[in-house]
């Protein structure tokens with residue numbers, strides 16, 4: 001795929017320069033490749049992202065009409081891993097949402113970095129697979145398969161990796177409540193008219209564990225800016241890139257709502 005939707009304007013470049021020298025968060029309605037390419041090596045403190053690893057379309061007739069299909073074809077995995085490896089600072093962390101089919105491909109692509117970067121300190125290293133068990137399951141093959149109820153998150157670190165902040169957590173994601181433990185609920189397709197919006201509550205746990213205030217967090221597949229909303233809540237600076245204008249508009253209003261609180 002070598003179609004570039006638009007290049008960076010002078011204004012975009014200025015915004016990026018300001019961001020990189022400690023300035024305000026920003027979001028771009030662009031193909032992420034034009035933004036990632038413009039960033040210098042080791043300029044990002046944390047990547048939290050959710051690439052379109054498959055086509056996504058709801059099986060529910062009403063949702064099918066309201067929520068646009070997400071095209072997995074836009075995901076260039078080798079390019080994404082190569083850029084993530086280049087952009088992360090030494091010790092920085094990487095979280096990438098995926099499902100059980102995409103997991104082995106992402107894992108192998110990270111392992112492949114060993115060929116080009118034999119020294120562990122020079123590359124991204126796979127650490128763990130986190131599992132979000134959803135509070136209810138999706139549909140899928142109603143008779144011939146188990147109902148899908150989990151999602152994976154690939155956790156990797158640049159070099160040896162910085163220690164995680166806070167109390168150690170298990171790799172199955174849940175929250176403790178007065179009544180015991182509870183799984184994080186799914187976000188309804190209708191809340192933001194997007195089929196794969198991720199819970200800000202979970203993103204908060206990643207961002208808190210893997211960054212500090214004012215750090216710069218990159219989400220190159222930003223969707224409706226859930227990562228941005230979590231960063232805004234936690235005083236981290238964000239750089240978001242999303243191809244679809246409609247999702248950028250929804251995302252901007254989410255960030256504004258967090259700022260108003």
Ligand SMILES: C[S@@+](CC[C@H](N)C(=O)[O-])C[C@H]1O[C@@H](n2cnc3c(N)ncnc32)[C@H](O)[C@@H]1O
Pocket residue numbers: 030031032033049050051052053070074075194196197198220221222223224225226227241242243244247
């Ligand atoms: C799985 S969704 C992310 C949803 C997001 N986590 C949220 O909570 O809203 C992936 C997003 O990547 C966007 N996308 C796909 N290819 C892209 C590209 N080359 N550059 C930027 N965004 C892209 C899609 O439009 C889609 O909204």
